[in-house]
Amino acid sequence: MNNLTIEQCYEILNLTSTSNIEDIDHSYYQLIGEKLKTGNKEDLINLKQAHSQLIEYYQIKQENNDEIENNRYQKFLANIINKQLKSIDIRVKLELDSTHFNIILNNINSRKKTGIVKLIYDTLKQKLKDAETSVIISSFDHKNNLIWQEKITICTGIYAHKAKNYNTEILLQEAETNTNTYALPIAFLIAFIITFIEPLTWIITMLIHEFGHATVAWFSGYRAMVTFAGTIISPTKSFFVYFGILILIGLTFYKSWKEGKKTIMIVSIILAIIQFILTWNISYSTYQMLLYFGGIGGEFYLSTLLIIAFYWRLPNKFYWEFWRFFALIIGVTTFWGSFTKWHRISIGKDQIPWGTFWGGRGDSGGDLNVLNNDVGWSINQIINTYNTLGYICLLIILFTYLYFLWKSNFIFRLKINQYFLKK
The missing domain is CATH 1.10.287 (Helix Hairpins)
Known part of the structure; x- marks a missing residue:
């Protein structure tokens, strides 16, 4: 029929x-x-x-x-992703499979992988509702050879609780980005609150002050012991101190080299050079000047070092992922207190801290008394020196903060790179 x-x-x-x-x-x-x-x-x-x-x-x-x-849905998702990537001249092709999405990129190198994967993840996470969807992102060269491939899983709505089981690298990246963005502002807010607890602020600043003296002594080859509101320093150099510090720097360099932490390797080399110069290339009078300068100076440069070290990755033996938050609070509290104090001194709203804790303002052995009477620094020179140091340290902190914001913001970074490349 x-x-x-x-x-x-x-x-x-x-x-x-x-x-x-x-x-x-x-x-x-x-x-x-x-x-x-x-x-x-x-x-x-x-x-x-x-x-x-x-x-x-x-x-x-x-x-x-x-x-x-299905084709409309593919086109819809592809258009959304491409809209996000348009500003950096990257386009994707999206295909729906029975079990997953395939997202294809053309000739995108592995250096851009982390940022692009994160961007696609964020975009799909906003658009997919009640989904537990696997996504395979692949980049191919012009000969159709695979450059890199990454699998992620989007969990939204009723499946959102499963997100912790997937995408560990992306979640860690999100956490690090949030930490880089908010940790320093929050630390400054905490430091502002701590300034109302004067005894606590004084103890923190005093310890950093004494370590400022001690670090100058140690890096100049002298024994030094930090005590409460004082630092006991040996009158003669010690090879034990010099080589002890050098070995610690060398071990830090070695561990950083083994773990691929280039920033700490560079810092270790710089510290070794500074130690050599301070120990063998400066006169005793210059050492004495640096020693007395290093108390208040340490309140600035040591606190700044603690703050910017928050963004570094020290060797695993330091357990820095845990301790860096305490170091940040201590650094910000000390820096903020010293910076605002010397600013007030410069405009005549506070007094120069002459003397010592134990001997009072009239003690001629105080740091600033020695710099003024023995080294020959004028009052204006003392004020200008510490204020200048404060502003330099503030610029270093701001630069570090903005640099890591830039580094963690992939889209902003690519836009900047393309802007300069087009020029």
Whole structure:
């Protein structure tokens, strides 16, 4: 028997083009029951053929509709991702599989991988609702060779609680970005609050002050012991101190080299050079000047070192991931207190801290008394020196903070790079 037209199928089954599959089945079985009573086999054959053709027609139509919808959805997601990547001249091709999404990039090197994966992750996380979807992101060169590939899983809505089971690298990156963004401002807020607890502020600043003296002594080859509001320093140089400090610097360099921490390697080399110069290349009078300068000076440069070291990755033996938060609070509290104090001194709203803790303002052995009376620094020179040091340290802190913000913001970084490359 020849195939019927769709119109004939509708007519045989007493249906219209607006009917659905349920209508087709209902009408078919109703007519079958009626025809069985009459015993007309030819009508039964026509009914079966009409039913079979209409069902097949509807299934093909549904598949086509699903494919069209699928293509629209692919295009929708691809357009959203490409809109995010447009500013950095990157486009993707997106394909939907039965189990995952395939996102294809052309000739994107591995240096941009982390940022692009994070951007795609954030975009899909916003757009997919109640989803636990695997996404495979691949970059191919112009010869269709795989450059890199990354698999991520998007968990949203009712599946959001599963996100912690996937994408460990992305979640750690998010945490690090948030830490780099908010840690320093929050630390300054805490430091501002701590300034109202004067005894606590004084103890923190006093310890950093004494370590300022001690570090000058240690790096100049002298024994030094920090005590409460004082530092006991040996009058003669010690090879034990020099080589002890040098060995510690060398071990730090070695561990950093083993763990690929280049910043700490560079810092270690700089510290070794500073130690050599201070120990063997400066006069005793210069050492004495640096020693007395290093108390308040340490309040600035040691606190700054603690603050910017928060962003560094020290060797694992330092357990820096834990201690760096305490170091940041201590550094910011000391820096903020010293910076604001010397600013007030420079505008005449505070007094220069002459003397010592134990001997009072009249003690001629105080740091600033020695710098003024023995070294020959004028009062203005003392004020200007510490204020200048404070502003230099503030610029270093701001530069470090902004640099790590820039480093953790992939899109902003790429825009800047492209801007200069186009020029």
